Amino acid sequence: MIGWKSREIAIKILNAFEKDKKLREHVEKFTVNLSPLDRAFIREIASGTVRYLRLLDFSLQRALKKNLKGQKPSVRNALRLIAYQLFFTGVPAYAAVNETVEAVKRLLGKKPAGFVNAASKKLLGFNYRREVERIPSYFERISTLYSFETWMVRRWARFYGKDEIEELLKSLNKVAPLCLRVNRIKVTPEKLFSLLESKGIEVERHPFIPDILRIKGRVPIESLPGYKEGYFYIQDPASFLAAYLLDPKPSELILDVGAAPGGKTTAIASITENRAKIVAVDVNKKRMELLKANCKKLGVKNVSFVLTDISKDRSFREKFRSSFDRILIDAPCSATGVIRRHPEGKWNKSIELIRHNQKVQRALLKSAYELLKPGGVLLFSVCSLEQEEGEENAKAALNFGYSPYEFSNLFEELKAGLKGNTLRVFPHRNNMDGFFYAIFRR
Numbered sequence: 001m002i003g004w005k006s007r008e009i010a011i012k013i014l015n016a017f018e019k020d021k022k023l024r025e026h027v028e029k030f031t032v033n034l035s036p037l038d039r040a041f042i043r044e045i046a047s048g049t050v051r052y053l054r055l056l057d058f059s060l061q062r063a064l065k066k067n068l069k070g071q072k073p074s075v076r077n078a079l080r081l082i083a084y085q086l087f088f089t090g091v092p093a094y095a096a097v098n099e100t101v102e103a104v105k106r107l108l109g110k111k112p113a114g115f116v117n118a119a120s121k122k123l124l125g126f127n128y129r130r131e132v133e134r135i136p137s138y139f140e141r142i143s144t145l146y147s148f149e150t151w152m153v154r155r156w157a158r159f160y161g162k163d164e165i166e167e168l169l170k171s172l173n174k175v176a177p178l179c180l181r182v183n184r185i186k187v188t189p190e191k192l193f194s195l196l197e198s199k200g201i202e203v204e205r206h207p208f209i210p211d212i213l214r215i216k217g218r219v220p221i222e223s224l225p226g227y228k229e230g231y232f233y234i235q236d237p238a239s240f241l242a243a244y245l246l247d248p249k250p251s252e253l254i255l256d257v258g259a260a261p262g263g264k265t266t267a268i269a270s271i272t273e274n275r276a277k278i279v280a281v282d283v284n285k286k287r288m289e290l291l292k293a294n295c296k297k298l299g300v301k302n303v304s305f306v307l308t309d310i311s312k313d314r315s316f317r318e319k320f321r322s323s324f325d326r327i328l329i330d331a332p333c334s335a336t337g338v339i340r341r342h343p344e345g346k347w348n349k350s351i352e353l354i355r356h357n358q359k360v361q362r363a364l365l366k367s368a369y370e371l372l373k374p375g376g377v378l379l380f381s382v383c384s385l386e387q388e389e390g391e392e393n394a395k396a397a398l399n400f401g402y403s404p405y406e407f408s409n410l411f412e413e414l415k416a417g418l419k420g421n422t423l424r425v426f427p428h429r430n431n432m433d434g435f436f437y438a439i440f441r442r
Contacts, residue, residue, distance in 0.1 A: 001038040003099035004106065006045075007081060011103055013046045014077035021348035023050055036220035049077070049084040051173060051343035054147040056083045059128040064119050075112050078104045082120045093124060142166060146173060148346055152336070159387055164428065171428035176340045178215040179206070180224075181235035181263075184270045185299045189213065192231050199225045208413045211244075211270070212237050230297040235263050238337070238425050238435040242330055242381040243267035245423070245437055247408050250275030252325035255371060257310060257364060260287030262294035264330055269300040278303045279320070281310060310371065311363035317370050326377045327368050331361040333382035333389045337434025340427055358388045365393065366400045372442040377405060380438045385426075390436030394422050402440035 009030050016026040027046060031039040049056065060068055060079055068076045078100050085096035097120045105113035135141040139157070143150040146169035157165040182189045189210050196203040201219060206212035213232070215224070226232055243264045248254050250272045259265045259280035268278055280295075280303050282288050288307055295303055308316050334354050339345040365380060372378055380397070382389045398404070404421035417424045423437045 001034065003095060004102035006038060006042050007078070007100045008103035008106060010042050010046045010049070010081055011074050011077050011100075011107065013042070014049060014080065015073045017046075017050060017344065018073055018077070021344055023047065023344035024342065036223070040218060040220075045081060045085060045089070047343055048088055049080050051346070052084060052088065052147045053080070053347065054144055054149075055128060055132070056080045056087075056147075058144050059083055059087070059123070059126060059131065060119075062128075062131045063122045063126045072108065072112065074104060074107050075116055078116050079119055079123075082116070083123055086123055086126075087128060097121075097124075142169065146170065148172075149349070151351070152346070152349070156385060159385070160426075167428040168426065171426070172339045172434075174340055174427070176236065176427075176433070177431075178219070178221070178234070179236055180213045180215065180232040181240050181267060182211045182213065182270070183230055183232055183266070183298050184211070185274050186229065187226065187231045192226060195225050195231075201225065206237060208411050209237050209240070209244075212240060230299055233263060233266055233294070233298060235267070236338075236341075236433045238383070238430075238433040239263050240267055241414075241425070241432075241435065242328060242379065242437065243271060245407055245409065245439065246326055246328050246377070246379040248272050248276050248326055252276050253323060254278050255320070255324045255327040255368070256280045257327065257329045257368065258282060258331055259291055260284055261290035264328060265291060265303060266294055266298045266300050268328070269295075269298070269303070274299070274301050276302065279306060279324075280304065281306045281308055281316075283307070283309045311360075311367040317367060320371050322371070322373050324371050324376055325373055327372055327379070329361075329364050329368055329378065329380045331357075331364055331380065331382050331389075333357050333361070333384040334386055335383050336385040337383040337426075337436075341433070354384075354386050354388050357384075358393065361389060361393050362396055365397050365402075369400050369402060369442065374442055376442050378402065378440045378442070380440070382436050383433055384436060385434045390424070390438070391422060394438040397438065397440055402442060405439045405441040407437075407439055 013026045013030050017023050027043050031042050060083055082096055082100050085091045086093060101113050101117045104116045132141060132145045135144060139150055139154050143153045182192050193213060202216035204214050248268045248271055254268055254276050256265045256278055260282035265278055265280045285307055292305060310316055334349050334357055335345055368378055421439050425432050425435050427434060
């Protein structure tokens, strides 16, 4: 693809992001018909710009001595795009500037392109680190440097300690590795590893989770051996752990709440080798279709799909009262633990959202108690760093009748994050997404 064209598409993605603070949907929309190489480059520069948005705006204001808010969106986002390429990529400066200026020229004409060209010259050699160091407040300084909302950084420092907050922020800014969860219904970890190696794919085994393989470098997912055959599911180790820590057994009746698009449902089926009976519940019809498609592709059987909200569906609760041996609640949450995968998550969160999620999560926990057999086990998980969605919910669950339970199969390498019947994992400590788990028994 011509260089300016890729920048033009990236600018359009960023313009759309500004309106609704969504990114993945816009990347997919604007790159769907492109080659894997072009798609990967556009995703990298658009996502990177969103990831470092605060730092880029700070740098542009310092370098240009003017506020960007008065500029047209395409001009503003072109300057951000140039700054990102200059600061964080190996793209040659002349290409970063000239190709982006040409994109602005095609979008808006010569005059705006001329302004972007002149402004970009002030970014060449600009030392953003030196400028950031001049910010007097510690939290404002690191929030700007790592490009997060200050309120987020302050609360994470309070939750997890000021001594490791910068390591957490750094880890959330790193692009997450591509991990494959082996589908044991069709293949063993050893066979999939050998297949990938035989096709020249650089792959490594996870240090302690046998079901997870990590792909080195950047490879189009669709080109991986075994993709079409359903030999694997793209899944972070932390997400797989939600199903693994539930410790599902063959012949059990298992409820998966918030099941779509199917990562944990298919993981439960893989762990039990299709010998458990699973009821997969979700409220989103479109995502439920994805769940069904993923189950079909991976050869998952013995699954009933139910489109409902268990906290509002009295008839479902009556039908399955005290029926399930195990329940997994992968609750809707703020998703602050997966910001490294979804950098737009830095800019679309709020305390109000977190509190709303907590109410939803507690309603699910309370309703699930009615569905669990006496002696049955429930695992609650969220991909969140927020204690309202984690530890506070674990305490509230005790008021609903649950008893704390012990993880029966916890990996030794994760025990540092264990507190009673709860567990936290982090990108900077465990090289996986930020997740919270709590396990209970009725």
